[in-house]
Amino acid sequence: MAGTVMSEHSVHLLNPIGIIVFLVLWIAFSRCAHLLLMLLRHERLLGWAIGPLGITLLTLHEPSLFIIWLNVLIPAFVSGIAVYIGLFTTISPLILPHRLLIEAGCIIVGILLTSTGDILSAIWDTRFPLWGEVRILRTIHLLRATWARIYLTPFGLSYLSNQFGFQSADTLNIF
Structure with a gap:
């Protein structure tokens, strides 16, 4: 707008569609x-689920402690980089003040929004580890409790059929 002065302490939305694209x-x-x-x-993929908590992958094997924490740290790092690039570079749909506390705060909040579930899952898996079929059944039960839609791969269907005697039609109705 002509004649308006932009303060270095204010936030301005330049592109509403850009902020939606950034979030996605x-x-x-x-x-x-x-x-x-x-x-x-x-990993052998048994299936995946899409629900209100995001996308969950069902795998056959119990990951090691290193892999559990790597599965927390790498996505958190990617999230932090995406937040920084999306909010504090020239392609940002917002104009934000470039102060260290604001940048660090936005990055930390962004990481916590995307990684809190991963952190809690990693803590749960290290304190109460489950192996084999129990781990798979627990994951399927938790997914069904959140109304997630579960899609099994052909390998996943054959594995559940061999291990538990489920047929494809009644596999998930039991839960």
């Missing part, structure tokens, strides 16, 4: 980091 990309990059780590580990 930020969450997508954080979730893709989980997928990339799983692919690098060459």
Whole structure:
């Protein structure tokens, strides 16, 4: 606007669509980091679930302690970088003050928003580790409790059929 002075302490929204695109990309990059780590580990995928808490991948094996914490740190790092690039560079849809406390605060809040569930899951998995079928059943039970839609791979269907005697039609109705 002509004649208006922008203060260095104010926040201005330049592009409303840009902020929506930023939010979608930020969450997508954080979730893709989980997928990339799983692919690098060459895990057998039983299935995946889409629900109100995001996308969850069901794998066969119990990860090691190093992998559990790596699955927290790498997506948190990706989230922090995405927040910094999306809010404090020239491509930002917002004009924010460039102060160290504001930048650090935004990055920390962004990391906590995307990684709190991962941190809690990692703490839970290190304190109360579950192996094998119990781990799979617990994950499926938690996903069903959150109204997540679970999709099983052909390998996942055959594994559940062999281990528990489930048929494809009644596999998840039991839960």
